[in-house]
Amino acid sequence: MQFIKDLFSGTHKEFRKQLSNVLGFTPGNLSLYKTALSHRSVREGADENNERLEFLGDAVLSSVVAHYLFRKYPYKGEGFLTEMRSKMVNRQQLNEIGIKMGLKKITIYNKYDSSLKISQIFGNTLEALIGAVYLDKGYDKTQQWVEKYVILPHLFIDDLEAVEINIKNKLYGWANKNGKVLDFETLSESFENGRRLFTIGALIDGELVSEGKGFNKKDASQIAAQIAVEKLGL
Secondary structure: OHHHHHHHOOOHHHHHHHHHHHHOOOOOOHHHHHHHOEOOOOOOOOOOOOHHHHHHHHHHHHHHHHHHHHHHOOOOOHHHHHHHHHHHOOHHHHHHHHHHOOHHHHOEOOOOOHHHHHOOHHHHHHHHHHHHHHHHHOHHHHHHHHHHHHHHHHOOHHHHHOOOOOHHHHHHHHHHHOOOOEEEEEEEEEEEOOEEEEEEEEEEOOEEEEEEEEOOHHHHHHHHHHHHHHHHOO
C-alpha cells in the first residue's frame, strides 16, 4: 500500500507528471483522475473508486467510436457499423490497450488479489479515465483525445474489418472437424458498477480452455472463444 501513499499523498506535481505521461496532456482536476485510477479493491466508497467514472466513460467511448465509424464509412449500413464498434470496444481489447498505454503502472488496485489477475481491470480503468477526461475537458477534447491516443495507435481499423466477429463459429467448426465437444458454461456471475458481470468458460471435451468476462453472456462467450482460438493457434 506504500505506492498508494506515494502516488496519492505525494506532491501534486509528481502525480500530475506521471499522469501527463500517460495522457499526453496536462490534466486539470486531479481528484477526478485519482478516482479514475482507484479500483474498488482498495477504495470501496462509490464516490472514491472508479466504477461510476467507468460507467460514464463506457458511454462516452461508445459515442466517440460510433462517430468515428460514421465519418470513416459514409456508405456502410447500420449492421456493419454496429459490428465494427463491437470489434473495437470489446472488453479484452480495451484491457490490452489500457496495458499498452501504461495504466497497469498507475492503476491502484489490490495486487495481492489473485482473482484480479485474470480480470479486465485495466480496460475498466481506461473507460474510467475517458470519463474523467470528459468531465475535465468536455466532449470535444475527449473525442480528439480518444481518436489520437486510443483509436489511431491501437485499433487498426482495416485489420478489424477482416476479423470474424462471431469467433465462436470458427471454434465450433474446428471442434466438429476434429471430433471435439465444445461447450460454453457460465462459471460465475457478479455485480460490477451496478451491472451484472458474467464469466463464461470455453470447455473442450469437458476441459476448461479459456474464460471471458462481459456484461452479457454473448460478449463473455465471444471473449472466451477468442482466447481459446489464440491458445489453440487457430
